[in-house]
Amino acid sequence: MDPPNRWVMLSLGVAAQGAGCVFMYGLPFLLPALQAEYGLSLAQAGAVVGAPSAGMLFTLIAWGWIADRFGERIAMAGGLAVATAFLGLAATTGGPGALAVFLGLAGAAGASANAASGRVVLGWFPKERRGVAMGWRQTAQPLGVAVAGAVIPPAAHLWGVRGALLVMAGICLVTTVCVALMVVDPPRPAHAPGHGSASPYGDLSLWRVHGASMLLVVPQFATAAFALTYLVSERHWTVATAGQVVAAAQFAGAGGRLLCGRWSDRAGSRVGPMRRLALINAAAMLCLAAAAGAGNAAAPALLIAALVISMSGNGLAFTAVSELAGAAWAGRAMGAQNTVQNLVAAATPSALGALITHAGFGTAFAVAGALALTASAATPGTGLLRPPAARRPAL
Known part of the structure; x- marks a missing residue:
């Protein structure tokens, strides 16, 4: 079986991380709508939009272990699928407290792409090309924020906070399907799953x-x-x-x-x-x-x-x-x-x-x-x- 195109694998990794960045770092575009719909102060609305970043901190290393142990495709697709579900639940909630909780859980799940997409670069690119490849991977955040800036404000204007959250969930869902169907885990040494490998x-x-x-x-x-x-x-x-x-x-x-x-x-x-x-x-x-x-x-x-x-x-x-x-x-x-x-x-x-x-x-x-x-x-x-x-x- 011929190896997959490494640039396609990189593109899928960037897309996975970028989809997470849309809601992790793009939620500030919802600040005016959150204040208007929920009657929140700026500080309270800021706490809501910061919830995904806070949730991410608790799971980054755990998702890295999952990627090391079970592979990049499972980690990225599984995390984004769970994030999609939590974003959908966030769109159905009626109070700001529950909204923050579901957004925090979505951030904890979406963190999977941060570690796993880097492993895709490490595995599929030789050392002499890895720097540029990782540079492309690191553009996921500004690209994700740019997508959020283009999509979230008009979605919030047309359909409110609930509609904007469903749009974010849709972006995560499409990316999840693409990753699950198209990502191929790079080859790794026999000891790589973690059995006896030195720290x-x-x-x-x-x-x-x-x-x-x-x-x-x-x-x-x-x-x-x-x-x-x-x-x-x-x-x-x-x-x-x-x-x-x-x-x-x-x-x-x-x-x-x-x-x-x-x-x-x-x-x-x-x-x-x-x-x-x-x-x-x-x-x-x-x-x-x-x-x-x-x-x-x-x-x-x-x-x-x-x-x-x-x-x-x-x-x-x-x-x-x-x-x-x-x-x-x-x-x-x-x-x-x-x-x-x-x-x-x-x-x-x-x-x-x-x-x-x-x-x-x-x-x-x-x-x-x-x-x-x-x-x-x-x-x-x-x-x-x-x-x-x-x-x-x-x-």
């Missing part, structure tokens, strides 16, 4: 990549979460103009992920480019901090540049984690990677918001730059890495 976490390098990734979340969210606020409140841009520029920067960041993936493929290393990009990230954030503190006219351009740079290296870390973990542990390792990043992402806006309130944007950007510099030092050097095969087998 990669005895190697400090994997911990260092996780730690560096956590630190790099801060500059990404310092710019992504506060770019619009800074441009409107400090530079007096209109909300419409600032929103368009920030949206364009998101797509530029997605393109940056592809370029960084190609860079790592050519370099034959993920951690080398990751270290250098963290240094560039730190320099951009510190220049932005100086410009913002001085009220310099170059600050908006530096802000957008820093936003794009901070987004661009995300795929490098995921590729490094999957390769360091090896085929037997890749799903769990990428689940752990997603978990630690999302934990920091959840805490960063409130922490930096408080810092901005008391010390200004320049100070907050400077702190983010210092953490990016620390991340560069934390990233392991190429000489410290050991391939999975070099590890002592588990007893």
